[in-house]
Amino acid sequence: MSNQMEQLREQLDEVNLEILDLINRRAELVQEIGKVKSKQSMYKFDPVREREMLDNIKKHNTGPFEDATIDHIFKEIFKAGLELQKDDHQKALLVSRKKQPENTVIEINGTKIGNGSANYVFGPCAVESYEQVAQVAEAVKAKGLKLLRGGAFKPRTSPYDFQGLGVEGLQILKRVADEYDLAVISEIVNPAHIEEAVEYIDVIQIGARNMQNFELLKAAGEVDKPVLLKRGLSATIQEFINAAEYIISRGNANIILCERGIRTYETATRNTLDISAVPVLKKETHLPILVDVTHSTGRRDLLLPTAKAALAIGADGVMAEVHPDPAVALSDSAQQMDIPTFDKFFEEITDLENRLK
Ligand code: PEP
Numbered sequence: 177m178s179n180q181m182e183q184l185r186e187q188l189d190e191v192n193l194e195i196l197d198l199i200n201r202r203a204e205l206v207q208e209i210g211k212v213k214s215k216q217s218m219y220k221f222d223p224v225r226e227r228e229m230l231d232n233i234k235k236h237n238t239g240p241f242e243d244a245t246i247d248h249i250f251k252e253i254f255k256a257g258l259e260l261q262k263d264d265h266q267k268a269l270l271v272s273r274k275k276q277p278e279n280t281v282i283e284i285n286g287t288k289i290g291n292g293s294a295n296y297v298f299g300p301c302a303v304e305s306y307e308q309v310a311q312v313a314e315a316v317k318a319k320g321l322k323l324l325r326g327g328a329f330k331p332r333t334s335p336y337d338f339q340g341l342g343v344e345g346l347q348i349l350k351r352v353a354d355e356y357d358l359a360v361i362s363e364i365v366n367p368a369h370i371e372e373a374v375e376y377i378d379v380i381q382i383g384a385r386n387m388q389n390f391e392l393l394k395a396a397g398e399v400d401k402p403v404l405l406k407r408g409l410s411a412t413i414q415e416f417i418n419a420a421e422y423i424i425s426r427g428n429a430n431i432i433l434c435e436r437g438i439r440t441y442e443t444a445t446r447n448t449l450d451i452s453a454v455p456v457l458k459k460e461t462h463l464p465i466l467v468d469v470t471h472s473t474g475r476r477d478l479l480l481p482t483a484k485a486a487l488a489i490g491a492d493g494v495m496a497e498v499h500p501d502p503a504v505a506l507s508d509s510a511q512q513m514d515i516p517t518f519d520k521f522f523e524e525i526t527d528l529e530n531r532l533k
């Protein structure tokens with residue numbers, strides 16, 4: 177190597193170290209500014225300030241770099257600075273395993289969800305009458321189970337379909353819960369109903385159609401009741417996780433996720449059960465996850481095989497709909513189990529559960 181080349185390279189090495197020193201000095205200043213902004217609850221990204229800095233830098237640019245190149249380089253430096261300013265919660269979501277490595281375990285009516293044992297949530301699609309719910313409750317209770325589901329506010333595709341009994345439905349659930357010592361899970365669709373609903377129910381369900389109803393998520397995050405959050409019809413796992421983050425960010429960490437199938441081009445089933453979402457969510461979050469085999473398949477003949485798949489893949493439990501007389505059910509008639517089918521289903525799924533132990 178020529179002497180000149182060696183000298184130039186030496187100078188370059190020196191300049192590199194000077195740049196390194198300068199960008200780290202800049203980073204320290206950026207961190208200090210970040211602390212001030214945090215105290216004042218200011219947004220970290222300030223587009224007006226960035227524009228001013230870029231303009232000022234380019235005003236002094238004498239080349240040989242072109243302005244566009246300078247823009248690009250400094251934008252990268254600004255971006256790295258912004259990353260440094262982010263608070264911890266912006267780096268890792270509260271629902272993430274990064275934030276909390278151990279599983280969240282939720283205790284409802286003496287049963288624990290998320291501690292490795294299988295849980296079951298059975299009950300009718302919709303609350304239709306006291307007798308209808310009580311018949312299912314009796315079958316649930318007979319199996320030693322503790323959780324009962326039933327919709328009082330039904331988010332139906334058509335406005336002309338049965339919309340649920342509303343508060344009267346919640347009152348029926350409460351009466352049945354007290355009589356049979358069960359905890360009840362019911363969907364709430366309106367943030368304004370949450371306060372009243374928690375008087376009657378043990379778990380607030382947020383349905384697939386409301387997974388991104390952010391006001392509802394925030395309202396559910398503000399009460400001291402477990403929330404069962406269903407995955408949206410066309411929601412990605414990331415969107416699902418962020419919906420859960422809305423709830424936890426308001427203070428309520430008792431969240432159960434529920435995979436209930438997603439919209440695809442497949443028509444053989446009502447939705448496509450995204451079974452691999454279970455281990456993905458287990459890996460990404462510390463929250464328990466149930467699989468709703470009823471709404472994902474929409475087919476009675478697929479309830480058992482998909483429930484088996486759910487347990488085998490590591491879900492914390494299964495949800496399925498049971499109705500004393502599905503043929504005349506006011507909603508989801510084609511997919512609810514009658515009581516004898518339910519008995520058989522439970523026998524087989526618990527048999528698999530024991531074999532998996
Ligand atoms: C339900 O569980 O009653 C229900 C309506 O399910 P989804 O929100 O998953 O469609």
Ligand code: MN
Pocket residue numbers: 301302471497507508
């Ligand atoms: Mn249903």
